[in-house]
Structures are given as C-alpha cells and as structure tokens.
Amino acid sequence: MSNWSVKNPYQSKVTECYVLNGPDSKKETRHIVFDLGDSGLDYKVGDALGVLSENPPHTVDELIEVSGWDSKQIVNTHNGERTLRDALKMDFEIHRVNKRFVNSLVEKVTSAGMRITVTLVERYREAVAGGGSEWMGGDTSLVAEPNPSIQGDDPAAKVANLVSDGDAMEDYIWSRDYIDVIRDFDVQYDAEEFLELIDKLKPRLYSIASSHDAHPGFVELTVGIVRYSHHGRDRGGLCTVYMADEVEIGKTDVGVFMSPTKSFILPEDKSTDIIMVGPGTGIAPFRAFMEQRVFDNADGKNWLFFGDQSEKTEFYYKDSIESWLDEGHLYRFTTAWSRDQEEKIYVQHRLKEHGAEVWEWFERGAYFYICGDKTYMAKDVHRTLIEIAMEHGGMSEEDATFFIEKTMMREEKRYLRDVY
Ligand SMILES: Cc1cc2nc3c(=O)[nH]c(=O)nc-3n(C[C@H](O)[C@H](O)[C@H](O)COP(=O)(O)OP(=O)(O)OC[C@H]3O[C@@H](n4cnc5c(N)ncnc54)[C@H](O)[C@@H]3O)c2cc1C
Ligand SMILES: NC(=O)c1ccc[n+]([C@@H]2O[C@H](COP(=O)([O-])OP(=O)(O)OC[C@H]3O[C@@H](n4cnc5c(N)ncnc54)[C@H](OP(=O)(O)O)[C@@H]3O)[C@@H](O)[C@H]2O)c1
Structure with missing residues (x-):
C-alpha cells in the first residue's frame, strides 16, 4: 500500500x-x-x-501583464506562501472565468461612476411614471432585471444585465477567461483580492x-x-x-x-460473459478489461461495442483489437462509425440491431458495461436496453424498466456504468 x-x-x-x-x-x-x-x-x-x-505559462504571464501585477509578489494560498506567478500557475483555475468574478464587477464598475445605480434609478422612475408594478425594491445593484434596452456600450449596464440574467451570464462565461473580462471592463484587482474570487485548481x-x-x-x-x-x-x-x-x-x-x-469491476467468476459499450474515449476501461481477461485466461465471452466518427481516423487500438479477435479473446466486435455514411449510426443502433442476441446474453447472466459520454450516449443506450427487454423479453415498459434499473443494475449489480 x-x-x-x-x-x-x-x-x-x-x-x-x-x-x-x-x-x-x-x-x-x-x-x-x-x-x-x-x-x-x-x-x-x-x-x-x-x-x-498546471495553467499554460503564456496565459499566466498575459494575465499578470493585463492586470499590472508583480509576478514575484508573495501571496498566501490554500497551498501556502508562494510567488504570485507560481500561485496562478499551480493553485488556481484561470482558464475559464467563474460567476463569482463576474458578480464582483458590480462593485468595480459602479465605483467608476455609480452607473448601475443611476441606470436602475432611472428605470425605477420610468416604471413608476408608467404605472409599472414590476419594481422589486431592495438593493438596486442586485435586483436588476434583464433588460435588452440597457445592453448598449455602457459597461455598467452590461454588468447589470450579466448579474441579473442567468442565460446571459452562462453565455458570457462559456467562452471567456479572466484576461477577456479584465480587458472587456478595464477593471483593476489587487492580486490577493483576485485570488479570493477565483476557483482552486481541481x-x-x-x-x-x-x-x-x-x-x-x-x-x-x-x-x-x-x-x-x-x-x-x-x-x-x-x-x-x-x-x-x-x-x-x-x-x-x-x-x-x-x-x-468499488463497483465498475469485472465479474468475479471468470466464465461470466461481458458486453462492453464504449464509444470514443469510453473505450479506455475496456482496453484494460480485455488485457485483464487475457492475462487471467478468463473463459467468459467478451463482446465490445465501439464507435466514433470514422473508421479511417478513429479506430483506436485497432491492432490490439484485431489480435484479440484473431486469438479468440474477443468473441464479438461491433462498430458504429457515426460519420462514415449519410445517417448517424451510434452504438445504441447497433445494440438494437443485435437485440435478440444481447437479450440471450442477459438471460445467461452476462454483465453489461458502459463508459463515455453521460449526457447523451449513456441515456440513449439506457433507453435502448429497456426497449430490448420489451421487444425480446416480452415485457411491458414498466417491467422492462424495472428489470434494467432495479434487477440488473441495483440487485444483481451486472449493469455497470463509468460515465462522465
Ligand atoms: C470518472 C471519470 C472518468 C473519466 N475518464 C476520462 C477518459 O478516460 N478520457 C477522457 O478524455 N476524459 C475522461 N474524463 C473527463 C476528464 O476528467 C476531464 O473532464 C476532461 O479531460 C476535460 O478536462 P480538461 O481539464 O482538459 O478540461 P476543462 O478545463 O475541465 O474544460 C472542460 C470544459 O470545457 C468546456 N468546453 C468544451 N468545449 C468548449 C468550447 N468549444 N468552448 C467553450 N468551452 C468549451 C466544457 O464546458 C467542458 O466541460 C473522465 C471523467 C470522470 C469523472
Ligand atoms: N469535459 C470535457 O471537456 C471532455 C473531454 C473529453 C471528453 N468529454 C466528453 O466525454 C465524452 C466522450 O468524448 P469522446 O470524444 O471520447 O467521444 P464522443 O464525443 O462521445 O463521440 C464518440 C462517438 O459517439 C457518438 N455520439 C454522439 N452522440 C451520441 C449519442 N447520443 N449516442 C451515442 N453516440 C453518440 C459520436 O458521434 P458524432 O460526433 O458523429 O455525433 C461519436 O461517433 C463526450 O461526451 C465529451 O463531451 C468531455
């Protein structure tokens, strides 16, 4: 250990x-x-x-330059005392701006002329004059509502819009780092004040x-x-x-x-069959699984579903896969090249095509593994498993869902996922 x-x-x-x-x-x-x-x-x-x-040195240096800081200044961080340059390189995430920093602009930009407050007071007067009832009162700089009419060149109005409109905020921070924001608003932060606002490096x-x-x-x-x-x-x-x-x-x-x-593990019984679905980088743990099954001389059958954009350019680990096939270690290898034809072909389409056989494997106690994109692929594959249980297991939708989500996944722990 x-x-x-x-x-x-x-x-x-x-x-x-x-x-x-x-x-x-x-x-x-x-x-x-x-x-x-x-x-x-x-x-x-x-x-x-x-x-x-670590952050790229050119980004660190540009950030120090645009902020007018001294790179050798000693600062306190969660990892102890170090120079500002080292802290920005090793201790914090500086490549994407966070919301806390954008929110802090409210103070910075208004202190240059109280423009947010003035704008909001004007809006308040307009609302009252027009008999409007939408004004919420309270701290003017925080209750600002999104208002396209104040998104002109006025920096304070831009900040007000960002801090009050979640979509505008997401859209703004998606493509920017601190260098962009400091330039966009021409703002100045002390180095220590800046470090308080940004995220620790994870x-x-x-x-x-x-x-x-x-x-x-x-x-x-x-x-x-x-x-x-x-x-x-x-x-x-x-x-x-x-x-x-x-x-x-x-x-x-x-x-x-x-x-x-603790959970994404090979079956203890080496004669158990396994189905692995790992498009894109999702193939990673299945290369490891195959190497282990070969090393262990495991006699359970292995079926790998793999896919990515094109067979010509994305056939990762082709040589290993071909030798596992030749030597009989890989029983089946099913591919889904999404962009090699007009219509998209994904791993779940292949699973569906082979649904009868997949179901037979499930009935014989096979383990089912999935790795890769959590947001779309894993959800679609999950839905496909339910459809396979309905079509080939003769189950109602409710029973099929119960079988996949409760029986296979929770009770028998043979539907295992490593998704991100
Ligand atoms: C258990 C687990 C296993 C994983 N295994 C693997 C693996 O085997 N292989 C692998 O490659 N990854 C894997 N990942 C993902 C990995 O951890 C990282 O999230 C990934 O490598 C990105 O890290 P990064 O620091 O390079 O990107 P980050 O700095 O974290 O940035 C990523 C973010 O950039 C943003 N982004 C992407 N494109 C754009 C764009 N065009 N414009 C603006 N923003 C954009 C997205 O919001 C994305 O979330 C795994 C994750 C987990 C949790
Ligand atoms: N956090 C990060 O920034 C980061 C870094 C690396 C990977 N990832 C994520 O990890 C996942 C793996 O990335 P990757 O490059 O290895 O592969 P990927 O982007 O998931 O692509 C692999 C294959 O899956 C296909 N695909 C797209 N949508 C699908 C769906 N709904 N169902 C099934 N297949 C689908 C792709 O086809 P098409 O492309 O032709 O549609 C491609 O053929 C991605 O979702 C990616 O967002 C994230």
Whole structure:
C-alpha cells in the first residue's frame, strides 16, 4: 500500500503521449502513459487515475501583464506562501472565468461612476411614471432585471444585465477567461483580492486504459484533448492541454493519484460473459478489461461495442483489437462509425440491431458495461436496453424498466456504468 493521495500526489513522469487519430481527423485523442516508478502505486482495471495539472505559462504571464501585477509578489494560498506567478500557475483555475468574478464587477464598475445605480434609478422612475408594478425594491445593484434596452456600450449596464440574467451570464462565461473580462471592463484587482474570487485548481479523473498485470509499473490513459478558439485566442481544457502541450516526455513531474472503484469491476467468476459499450474515449476501461481477461485466461465471452466518427481516423487500438479477435479473446466486435455514411449510426443502433442476441446474453447472466459520454450516449443506450427487454423479453415498459434499473443494475449489480 502507498500513501499517495489527492493531497499528496505522486510525482510521475509521462513516458508516451501520442495521438491515436489518423491524418485529417477532427479529433485529438491521445494515448498517455505514466511511469509509476518506485511509488508502490497499484490499481485494478476499472479504477481511475487522478491528474493534477498546471495553467499554460503564456496565459499566466498575459494575465499578470493585463492586470499590472508583480509576478514575484508573495501571496498566501490554500497551498501556502508562494510567488504570485507560481500561485496562478499551480493553485488556481484561470482558464475559464467563474460567476463569482463576474458578480464582483458590480462593485468595480459602479465605483467608476455609480452607473448601475443611476441606470436602475432611472428605470425605477420610468416604471413608476408608467404605472409599472414590476419594481422589486431592495438593493438596486442586485435586483436588476434583464433588460435588452440597457445592453448598449455602457459597461455598467452590461454588468447589470450579466448579474441579473442567468442565460446571459452562462453565455458570457462559456467562452471567456479572466484576461477577456479584465480587458472587456478595464477593471483593476489587487492580486490577493483576485485570488479570493477565483476557483482552486481541481484534479481531473481518467478511466485507466491498462491492466497493471499487463503493464507492471505503468498506468495508461485514453484522453480526448479539449481545444477551441474564442475571441481571437486558442484555448482549451486545463488538464488535457497541459498533458498534450506542456508536459515534456520523461522530464516534467506530474502529480497523480489513484481513484479506485468499488463497483465498475469485472465479474468475479471468470466464465461470466461481458458486453462492453464504449464509444470514443469510453473505450479506455475496456482496453484494460480485455488485457485483464487475457492475462487471467478468463473463459467468459467478451463482446465490445465501439464507435466514433470514422473508421479511417478513429479506430483506436485497432491492432490490439484485431489480435484479440484473431486469438479468440474477443468473441464479438461491433462498430458504429457515426460519420462514415449519410445517417448517424451510434452504438445504441447497433445494440438494437443485435437485440435478440444481447437479450440471450442477459438471460445467461452476462454483465453489461458502459463508459463515455453521460449526457447523451449513456441515456440513449439506457433507453435502448429497456426497449430490448420489451421487444425480446416480452415485457411491458414498466417491467422492462424495472428489470434494467432495479434487477440488473441495483440487485444483481451486472449493469455497470463509468460515465462522465
Ligand atoms: C470518472 C471519470 C472518468 C473519466 N475518464 C476520462 C477518459 O478516460 N478520457 C477522457 O478524455 N476524459 C475522461 N474524463 C473527463 C476528464 O476528467 C476531464 O473532464 C476532461 O479531460 C476535460 O478536462 P480538461 O481539464 O482538459 O478540461 P476543462 O478545463 O475541465 O474544460 C472542460 C470544459 O470545457 C468546456 N468546453 C468544451 N468545449 C468548449 C468550447 N468549444 N468552448 C467553450 N468551452 C468549451 C466544457 O464546458 C467542458 O466541460 C473522465 C471523467 C470522470 C469523472
Ligand atoms: N469535459 C470535457 O471537456 C471532455 C473531454 C473529453 C471528453 N468529454 C466528453 O466525454 C465524452 C466522450 O468524448 P469522446 O470524444 O471520447 O467521444 P464522443 O464525443 O462521445 O463521440 C464518440 C462517438 O459517439 C457518438 N455520439 C454522439 N452522440 C451520441 C449519442 N447520443 N449516442 C451515442 N453516440 C453518440 C459520436 O458521434 P458524432 O460526433 O458523429 O455525433 C461519436 O461517433 C463526450 O461526451 C465529451 O463531451 C468531455
């Protein structure tokens, strides 16, 4: 057992970080390998790895410059005393503006001329003059209602609109960081005051894509790199861009820790059949499962459903999958390439096509695993399982829902999910 944790992460080195997509792909999905060295860290398939990242130096430097701060100023953070530059690099999330910061603009922008208050007093007078009954009273700067007529060039009016209209706020913060906002409103914050407002840097979790038995001393991930461009600057996800762009192979220390699972595990009985549904990066834990089933000489059948945009560019781990098929370790491999034809083909469409066989597997006690996108894919697959139970199990909708959600998922614990 080792004592490494989120508060005391092991400083690991990345040994490999390569793109899995073929040329001209619209995606950047990487296979990333961490060396566990002499950490004593262990893991089982189904576990996740926690990764601590840092902000890109160019973003840190631009933020310090636009704010007119001294990068060497010593500041107090939740991680102790350090220079402002180190704090902004390692302790806080600076790549996306939070709502607390936008709300704080109310003070900053009004103090430059009390414009919000003046605007609202004018609106109040107008409402009273027009016999309006909508005025709520109270603190004028906080009860402002969204009013498209005050969204002109007046910065105070813009702030009033942002703090009072949830949709406008979401829309504004979606594409901006602190540099954008400080420039947009030409505001000044003391460094300490700024640090009080922004979020602490959080680790990110990744489903482990390797079996420790197959790769002793290493842990491997399948990571979708998040990149986008807004307001004339290229940006992206904190941790994925850090791993792809900032971490130097064999050189940079990257803090990692294990996040073990209690539920997303292989069946104890190695002769149990399993169905794995993992489109996109959802394939990660199933590469690990397959490596473990091969290592364990497990005789249960393995059926993998995988999909992504195109067979040419997104067929991740093709060589391994083909050899598992050739050697009989993978009994069935069903693909759903969503953009290789006019109409979208997703994993749930394939499950439905193979519904009779999927149902037979369920009746024989097979485990069903799903990994990947929680918002759309996992919901659609869940609905498809209910439809399969209705069509092939002859159940009413109510009974099918009970079977999938209560019997398989809660009682028998053989419908298991790792979705994010
Ligand atoms: C248990 C678990 C397992 C996971 N396993 C994996 C895995 O195996 N592989 C994997 O890749 N990920 C996995 N994830 C997701 C991972 O933890 C991170 O959330 C992901 O990598 C993004 O992190 P990031 O720091 O790069 O992005 P963040 O800095 O957290 O930013 C991500 C956010 O960027 C925003 N965003 C995206 N596109 C745009 C855009 N165009 N404009 C503006 N904003 C945008 C979205 O709001 C998104 O939520 C897992 C998550 C969990 C909880
Ligand atoms: N937090 C983050 O920023 C972050 C980082 C990485 C991944 N993720 C999330 O994790 C998930 C996995 O990302 P990924 O790039 O590995 O794969 P993905 O975006 O989920 O795409 C994988 C495949 O699933 C398809 N798909 C889209 N909608 C679907 C649906 N409703 N049902 C079934 N399949 C569907 C996609 O098709 P089409 O694209 O052709 O529609 C593609 O073929 C995504 O949802 C992504 O948002 C989030």
